[in-house]
Amino acid sequence: xxxxxxxxxxxxxxxxxxxxxxxxxxxxxxxxxxxxxxxxxxxxxxxxxxxxxxxxxxxxxxxxxxxxxxxxxxxxxxxxxxxxxxxxxxxxxxxxxxxxxxxxxxxxxxxxxxxxxxxxxxxxxxxxxxxxxxxxxxxxxxxxxxxxxxxxxxxxxxxxxxxxxxxxxxxxxxxxxxxxxxxxxxxxxxxxxxxxxxxxxxxxxxxxxxxxxxxxxxxxxxxxxxxxxxxxxxxxxxxxxxxxxxxxxxxxxxxxxxxxxxxxxxxxxxxxxxxxxxxxxxxxxxxxxxxxxxxxxxxxxxxxxxxxxxxxxxxxxxxxxxxxxxxxxxxxxxxxxxxxxxxxxxxxxxxxxxxxxxxxxxxxxxxxxxxxxxxxxxxxxxxxxxxxxxxxxxxxxxxxxxxxxxxxxxxxxxxxxxxxxxxxxxxxxxxxxxxxxxxxxxxxxxxxxxxxxxxxxxxxxxxxxxxxxxxxxxxxxxxxxxxxxxxxxxxx
Numbered sequence: 462x463x464x465x466x467x468x469x470x471x472x473x474x475x476x477x478x479x480x481x482x483x484x485x486x487x488x489x490x491x492x493x494x495x496x497x498x499x500x501x502x503x504x505x506x507x508x509x510x511x512x513x514x515x516x517x518x519x520x521x522x523x524x525x526x527x528x529x530x531x532x533x534x535x536x537x538x539x540x541x542x543x544x545x546x547x548x549x550x551x552x553x554x555x556x557x558x559x560x561x562x563x564x565x566x567x568x569x570x571x572x573x574x575x576x577x578x579x580x581x582x583x584x585x586x587x588x589x590x591x592x593x594x595x596x597x598x599x600x601x602x603x604x605x606x607x608x609x610x611x612x613x614x615x616x617x618x619x620x621x622x623x624x625x626x627x628x629x630x631x632x633x634x635x636x637x638x639x640x641x642x643x644x645x646x647x648x649x650x651x652x653x654x655x656x657x658x659x660x661x662x663x664x665x666x667x668x669x670x671x672x673x674x675x676x677x678x679x680x681x682x683x684x685x686x687x688x689x690x691x692x693x694x695x696x697x698x699x700x701x702x703x704x705x706x707x708x709x710x711x712x713x714x715x716x717x718x719x720x721x722x723x724x725x726x727x728x729x730x731x732x733x734x735x736x737x738x739x740x741x742x743x744x745x746x747x748x749x750x751x752x753x754x755x756x757x758x759x760x761x762x763x764x765x766x767x768x769x770x771x772x773x774x775x776x777x778x779x780x781x782x783x784x785x786x787x788x789x790x791x792x793x794x795x796x797x798x799x800x801x802x803x804x805x806x807x808x809x810x811x812x813x814x815x816x817x818x819x820x821x822x823x824x825x826x827x828x829x830x831x832x833x834x835x836x837x838x839x840x841x842x843x844x845x846x847x848x849x850x851x852x853x854x855x856x857x858x859x860x861x862x863x864x865x866x867x868x869x870x871x872x873x874x875x876x877x878x879x880x881x882x883x884x885x886x887x888x889x890x891x892x893x894x895x896x897x898x899x900x901x902x903x904x905x906x907x908x909x910x911x912x913x914x915x916x917x918x919x920x921x922x923x924x925x926x927x928x929x930x931x932x933x934x935x936x937x938x939x940x941x942x943x944x945x946x947x948x949x950x951x952x953x
Contacts, residue, residue, distance in 0.1 A: 675929070772795035813851060829844070
């Protein structure tokens with residue numbers, strides 16, 4: 462089973478191109494390093510060793526390497542006085558390999574060559590692994606990791622009142638520590654980007670930058686903050702300059718229609734568009750929110766924000782549980798991204814996201830976890846499973862919430878919502894990649910990898926996590942994870 466841009470079938474393992482360079486930045490440099498041991502192997506008469514080492518050079522598809530190997534084989538053949546036969550074999554072999562590697566007419570051939578050579582390489586490495594796109598958590602409140610298991614089993618607004626009281630006590634340093642804990646949890650479960658909405662944004666930025674993850678740090682706004690605080694937050698957004706080496710950006714995040722006036726929404730949106738920032742808000746999460754909005758404005762929350770002009774393709778709207786047909790049409794027209802949060806919606810009994818209906822209307826859908834206090838974890842693997850199963854039981858239809866569709870929400874759709882060329886494994890896409898262990902008992906037998914990831918996998922299946930070409934986790938370990946956990950334990 463395949464989804465666009467994501468090769469999942471075991472039969473096409475080799476379509477993931479391997480160009481080893483060891484600790485070198487350029488394959489040609491790797492080739493230069495390997496020439497000496499290849500030459501020594503030939504001089505010592507260890508032809509099999511020489512051929513084995515040449516295979517690693519062939520993997521690089523380096524023209525320099527191919528030519529160098531040809532020259533060394535030619536010299537060796539002359540020294541062995543077997544020049545005619547060996548030179549003919551060498552020329553034919555290298556010519557074919559060069560053609561397979563460099564000309565599109567032989568694309569099928571190179572895929573097959575890479576397939577078998579890659580399988581051999583992975584076997585020699587002693588591991589059964591696979592590459593899949595990393596996850597994008599499109600709605601969360603990261604620092605609420607400190608509030609995990611706090612104020613449990615309460616309706617949304619009762620839960621909110623308790624949470625807000627506790628949040629008022631959190632300092633910037635608390636937010637920093639909580640965000641690091643959340644990022645650790647996200648990396649461990651395969652997430653390389655999160656769209657946040659919380660307080661003390663400078664601390665969130667600092668935490669995200671320190672751990673090398675992608676993030677859009679939403680500046681949460683409410684009328685209750687007062688004009689001075691809102692101005693300070695707005696000034697921070699205006700002054701923030703994204704470092705070219707940083708993966709962290711700033712967004713504008715008015716909380717919800719029941720905490721923000723129309724004036725605040727309009728000014729927030731103007732600020733976001735003036736500076737090219739993501740616009741992020743809660744929308745239509747509960748029946749009470751819809752009823753109150755109808756009573757106050759004579760419109761549903763979606764109609765209200767649409768008429769305010771704050772819905773567009775750079776807008777994230779979280780939850781969207783209670784939508785009528787007109788709401789769906791407006792969201793589709795606006796090209797806003799609807800962020801589905803199934804675990805949070807179920808835990809707070811907010812309702813069920815009408816995924817099949819919004820897809821039929823052409824709405825854009827991504828996936829998020831919400832915060833740790835309403836979920837209570839940040840695993841996108843679990844979120845995918847719940848999203849799929851909830852759809853099936855809600856519609857009483859086993860074909861609803863298909864695995865490949867839900868995985869697309871968690872990967873490609875999330876990346877697209879924030880303008881990233883990512884969420885798929887293909888040439889030219891950003892290197893946001895998960896390495897999964899196919900020998901984990903939850904992935905055996907591997908009849909369908911997409912289904913196994915969505916329905917069977919847990920975090921133990923993820924071996925390593927790469928973000929923008931750099932490892933955030935290797936062999937299940939994240940730098941400083943022991944210190945991060947020890948610091949967070951102080952909040953128990």
